[in-house]
Amino acid sequence: MDMATKKRAANVRNLIGDQTIALVGLMGAGKSAIGRKLALALDLPFIDADTEIEAAAKMPVAEIFEAYGEPEFRRLEASVIKRVLESGPQVLATGGGAFINEATRDIIHQNGVSLWLSAEIDLLMTRVSKKATRPLLKNPNPRAIMLDLIDKRYPIYAKANIEVLSEDLTKDEMACIVIKALDDHLSAQSNQNGKSSRHA
Numbered sequence: 098m099d100m101a102t103k104k105r106a107a108n109v110r111n112l113i114g115d116q117t118i119a120l121v122g123l124m125g126a127g128k129s130a131i132g133r134k135l136a137l138a139l140d141l142p143f144i145d146a147d148t149e150i151e152a153a154a155k156m157p158v159a160e161i162f163e164a165y166g167e168p169e170f171r172r173l174e175a176s177v178i179k180r181v182l183e184s185g186p187q188v189l190a191t192g193g194g195a196f197i198n199e200a201t202r203d204i205i206h207q208n209g210v211s212l213w214l215s216a217e218i219d220l221l222m223t224r225v226s227k228k229a230t231r232p233l234l235k236n237p238n239p240r241a242i243m244l245d246l247i248d249k250r251y252p253i254y255a256k257a258n259i260e261v262l263s264e265d266l267t268k269d270e271m272a273c274i275v276i277k278a279l280d281d282h283l284s285a286q287s288n289q290n291g292k293s294s295r296h297a
């Protein structure tokens with residue numbers, strides 16, 4: 098990490114207080130991979146919602162879908178994320194569908210800041226093709242599924258506090274871009290709060 102990013106990381110760590118930085122976005126956007134790097138750079142715990150769900154259910158995500166169906170997975174996901182959000186500061190990689198739930202979105206915004214890792218279809222498909230474990234993509238035409246999810250979900254992910262375009266860069270480069278975006282957002286928010294309290 099260069100000096101400027103280190104400085105920005107320290108500033109983010111300072112401004113985040115005990116809140117959660119929640120990464121949202123589609124499968125393959127890099128929420129887990131970049132989230133882990135980000136947590137390391139900020140010296141914060143890293144929590145992956147999918148891993149927490151697997152621990153709670155004592156089975157992999159794909160098996161939860163198979164055994165109990167998607168609605169039950171969504172209920173479990175919402176309750177696990179609600180619990181995780183009680184223990185900031187931390188970096189949380191949400192599962193791809195979590196932020197689509199309005200109650201989950203609200204609770205994320207009550208307890209922290211959301212950052213959408215957006216990405217183009219080709220990049221997502223390259224990334225997800227490496228692992229065949231994602232239940233929603235177990236389909237003869239995973240690209241069509243992903244395009245449909247882009248249509249349905251991008252307007253909702255856009256409600257996140259921050260958007261960072263996930264590009265074909267290294268994980269470290271992406272983590273630096275995310276740190277800069279967080280620093281800009283949190284600094285602007287803190288200046289705004291300072292101004293409004295001076296006017297009060």
Ligand SMILES: Nc1ncnc2c1ncn2[C@@H]1O[C@H](COP(=O)(O)OP(=O)(O)OP(=O)(O)O)[C@@H](O)[C@H]1O
Pocket residue numbers: 122123124125126127128129130131147190191192193224225227231264265266267268269271
């Ligand atoms: N910037 C990057 N450079 C290279 N590989 C990356 C990058 N970001 C992510 N990857 C790789 O792409 C794959 C998908 O990334 P990751 O698992 O982090 O996505 P995700 O957003 O957590 O998806 P899901 O919602 O399915 O959990 C992983 O193999 C990861 O290592």
Ligand SMILES: O=C(O)C1=C[C@@H](O)[C@@H](O)[C@H](O)C1
Pocket residue numbers: 123124147158191192193194195231232233
């Ligand atoms: O986009 C989604 O709906 C999902 C993404 C993954 O993170 C997992 O939470 C699960 O495979 C569902």
Ligand SMILES: [Mg+2]
Pocket residue numbers: 128129130145147190191192
């Ligand atoms: Mg993930």
